[in-house]
Amino acid sequence: MTSRLDEQADKEARDLARMNAARDETKAQRRKTAKAAASSKVTAKVHARFEVIEGEGIEHAGVYHIGTGRNGDGDEVELPPQWICSPMHVAAYTRDVQGNEWGRLLAFHDPDGSAHHVAVPMALLAGTGEDLRALLLSHGLRIATDKGPRSRLIEYIAQAKPDKKARCVTRTGWHGNAFVLPAETFGDAAGEEIILQSARADGVALTQTGTLADWRTRVAMPCAGNSRLVLALSAAFAAPCLGMMNAEGGGIHFRGGSSSGKTTALLAAASVYGPATFMRTWRATDNALESVAALHSDMLLPLDEIGQLEPRAAGGAAYMLANGTGKTRSHRDGSARAAARFRVLFLSAGEIGLADLVREGGGKVRAGHEVRVMDIPAEPAGGTLGIFERVPEGVTPGQFAEQIKRATAEQHGHAFAEWLRYLTGNADAARAALRTKADELLKQLVLADAAGQVRRVAQRFALIGAAGELATDQGLTGWKSGEAELAAYVCFRSWLKARGTEGDAEPASMLAQVRQFIEAHGDARFPPADRTDDHRPNVPNRAGWRKDSEATGRVYLVLPETFRNEVCKGFDHLAVARALREAGVLKCEEKGFTRSERIPAEGSKLRVYVVMGRKLLGDGDEDECGDSVDTASFFADQSEENHD
Known part of the structure; x- marks a missing residue:
């Protein structure tokens, strides 16, 4: 009995042991499976990423972002792209x-x-x-x-x-x-x-339409015989040459009446580079012009309608474009940013000149303005065809302008690309040819001892003419040899004649200002010096006195403070006095610029500036700097050869 009970107990113990062992094995297996599963999850972990899907037949090609997230089980999975x-x-x-x-x-x-x-x-x-x-x-x-x-x-x-x-x-x-x-x-x-690399979105309109041959036939060749049009096209070729020749930037401004053809000249020049949208307008802020200039560095910058430029900003804008340096600005921490630098040759047009705008804004016209921006009358002297010297037979100036505009819209951009291929592929030869041609033309424009300002302008005209000639040599224009040089010569003489002097501008400007003061205030602020009676006029804002004699004519005795602060306003008064003396207008003692003169009306002697009125007021005739070549016959011969 006891034996059977013991056997039963042993059996139950063995069964319990087997159950516990099985349970332990199951737990171990589960732990092993869980560990393997966890390991598997680590190996297959997903990552957020970008993929570019493209190729033929793919309907929704593009850049996709594939993010990650967790599903209902808490597992990290990829999200839809x-x-x-x-x-x-x-x-x-x-x-x-x-x-x-x-x-x-x-x-x-x-x-x-x-x-x-x-x-x-x-x-x-x-x-x-x-x-x-x-x-x-x-x-x-x-x-x-x-x-x-x-x-x-x-x-x-x-x-x-x-x-x-x-x-x-x-x-x-x-x-x-x-x-x-x-x-x-x-x-x-x-x-x-x-x-x-630029943050600007508009860029530069450099596109090509038509062919180089058609552009040459329909745009460049019809311009031959018209000095302003040829100069404009030559300037387009000269702009990339500035850097090669280490030449300074600057501008040409065609000044003339409305509908005279000025914009046509700008469009013709712009067509060397691209469509009409390559041309800009002056209607812009200083900052905007600076950005535009940086995108046109070593290229032509056509700017139409100078009258839209803010008068107070006119002088500064001209200096900025010509000098090739923008404003110096600062970072947020106050440190200075590098100023924008560029090199442009700009071509401008308008009914008024830069000097007119500067005066309108209350500024003073400086010699630097006219050296940097060459103001040329748009209409040739004695011309009746607007900006043109010749138009095709049976065609009016307006019709000719429309033909040029239509041709530039249909043919543009090829000449610039071809010109750059030549310049970059033959840099040394191109540089030598430009230097030779420019030096030869400069000798024809001015004498070796010409005034510095005139010579600087002549050098720019010479480079423009040389670039036009070199472009002609490369078969880009279809012009006869000498066409671009003659256009540069004619336009330079027009600039010189409009300027009024072949010397530096400052002395002429100084004399003009003194003359204007005397003309405006002669009788009102200069009472007779010899009147001592009780009926002599009472002048509250007296500038000096006047004397009359048959030998010297009228002489103005200008008080020193008035001379410094009013007559010479904007100039160094010593420089003005020196200019007057050199012109024979100021009567001086051996030392200094003033004289001790007896003024009967004051009953004493006073130191004054003695201005010879007859010499000053009779010295206002403009110098005649006309052309010295028969341009009409040259243009006639040229048109026959270019338009057979």
């Missing part, structure tokens, strides 16, 4: 020669299938990125409209790690032996790609 923009690749890092101004080169196609390579500064990624999106949208990139996916665009650009690097520049034109344009670089880039 979000479309960010049309296909775009971050092709390269960009930075300037100092290792600053970092950016990214973005490559994509617009809806027409045209390729775009846009260098964007990383500064555009700051903030909400609105300026960045505006820039890319203007180039044809399609971007998501929903705020969430749209905001991922900045992240996509910032996280990219391209393999290539490129050198960025912030202005067009010459950089070493390479000529950089917004969409293309000509010449040797020294082993590293050079690209234009």
